[in-house]
Amino acid sequence: MASIRDLPAAVKPLLARFTSDAGARVPLVALWAHGSLALGDYQPGRSDLDLVALVGTELDDAQQAELRAVHERLIADVPLARSLHCTYVPRGDASDTARHHPTWAQGEWFERPVSPVSRRELTLGAVVLHGPPPVGLLPGVSDQELAEFIRGELEDYWLPVTGSAKAELWLQDIWVDLGMLTFARASVTLRDGQLITKGEALEELRSMGAPTAVVDDIRRRRYGTDLLKSPSTSDDFRARRAEQARKFVRAGITTLLA
Numbered sequence: 415m416a417s418i419r420d421l422p423a424a425v426k427p428l429l430a431r432f433t434s435d436a437g438a439r440v441p442l443v444a445l446w447a448h449g450s451l452a453l454g455d456y457q458p459g460r461s462d463l464d465l466v467a468l469v470g471t472e473l474d475d476a477q478q479a480e481l482r483a484v485h486e487r488l489i490a491d492v493p494l495a496r497s498l499h500c501t502y503v504p505r506g507d508a509s510d511t512a513r514h515h516p517t518w519a520q521g522e523w524f525e526r527p528v529s530p531v532s533r534r535e536l537t538l539g540a541v542v543l544h545g546p547p548p549v550g551l552l553p554g555v556s557d558q559e560l561a562e563f564i565r566g567e568l569e570d571y572w573l574p575v576t577g578s579a580k581a582e583l584w585l586q587d588i589w590v591d592l593g594m595l596t597f598a599r600a601s602v603t604l605r606d607g608q609l610i611t612k613g614e615a616l617e618e619l620r621s622m623g624a625p626t627a628v629v630d631d632i633r634r635r636r637y638g639t640d641l642l643k644s645p646s647t648s649d650d651f652r653a654r655r656a657e658q659a660r661k662f663v664r665a666g667i668t669t670l671l672a
Contacts, residue, residue, distance in 0.1 A: 418543050421451065424458040428492050432465075433544050435488070436500075439480040441470030443505055444545030448535035455611035458494070460636055465500040465543070466528055466536065468551060472504045478516050478523070485518045496521065501528055509553050530555045530563040534609060557607050564600045568667050572596065576664035584656035591632050593663045594619060601670060612636065622666070625658040 418429055433445055449464030450456040473481070481502065488495040499519035507513050511533070514525035534555045536548045572593065575583060583589045598615035601622070602608055610618065613636075619629050 417541065421447075421541060422456060422458060425451070425456070425463060425494070428488070428494055428498065429463070429543055431492075432484070432488060432495070432498060432500075435484045436467065436481060437544065439484060440467075440473060440477050440502070442467060442544060443470050444468040444548070444551065445543040446536055446548050447541035447543060448532055450611065452535055452539045452541050453609070453611045455613050457636060459497075461497065463494075463498040464532070465498065466532065466548075466552075467500055467502045468505055468508065468545070468548075469502050470505055472506070473502060473516055481516070482518065482523045485523075489521075501526065503528060503552075505551075508551060511553055528552070530560045531609070534560055538609065560607070561604055564603055565671065568597075568600055569671055573664065573667050573671070576660050576667065581656065581660060584660040585652050587635065590628065590655060590659045591636070594624065594628065594632060594659055597663045597666050597670075598622065598624075601666070604670065624662055625655075628655050628659050628662070631655060 418426060421429065429447070433442070436442055436445070445465060445467045447463065447465050450461040451463060455461070485495070485498070485500075488498070499517070501515050501517040501519075503515050507515070511530075512527055514527055517524055517526050519526075533552055536552060537554055540548050574580070575589075576593070584593070595612050595615045598618040599610055599612075602610050602615075602618055616629055616633050620626075
């Protein structure tokens, strides 16, 4: 398991402050990072900071309000904190995998479960920011549970948003990136049982025959390379990219679920 010492220098002060601020307001048992930080694919200013906090008690309304204020103050002081997301899991409820827990993400406070993908990432190599590692404190994830979750996400969420009625969504960078990368990562997990990074997903897309201009555009924006100087801000390029990405992901998901 990695620790905060192993993280990129750009995020260490932010995560150290968050750990201190959150721990001063709730009984913080452990704090773990997963996602790109744990998988070694973190890109400062582009990747999210995905965290799970294990807390010693059920959070009451006052504690939740204090934690929300912690996030808001952090964003006001450190712009990078906009990408910091955290789910707060009471220790006594950690074994209830369907339970929705208080969460800060995308500038909002709401509730969601810790997904099987997140739990698998935590099992494989969480970055331990505070307390003990997650093994034994969070339930593991079987290959069957992981595959069923991914197939459900593809069928119930991603396939509908690839329909022509949602075509305008794909004019946005975020939908192109998430759609293409999620499909590639899901394909590998369902095929091999492995989780891969977004960088590895780009290579997988190439091997799948994905549109080269779309893959190069995602790589350039995520990794800052100059493989293709495409006019990604032009209306014509965005329209072509949207249609290519949407149709590729839709065809791929349809085949994968068949």
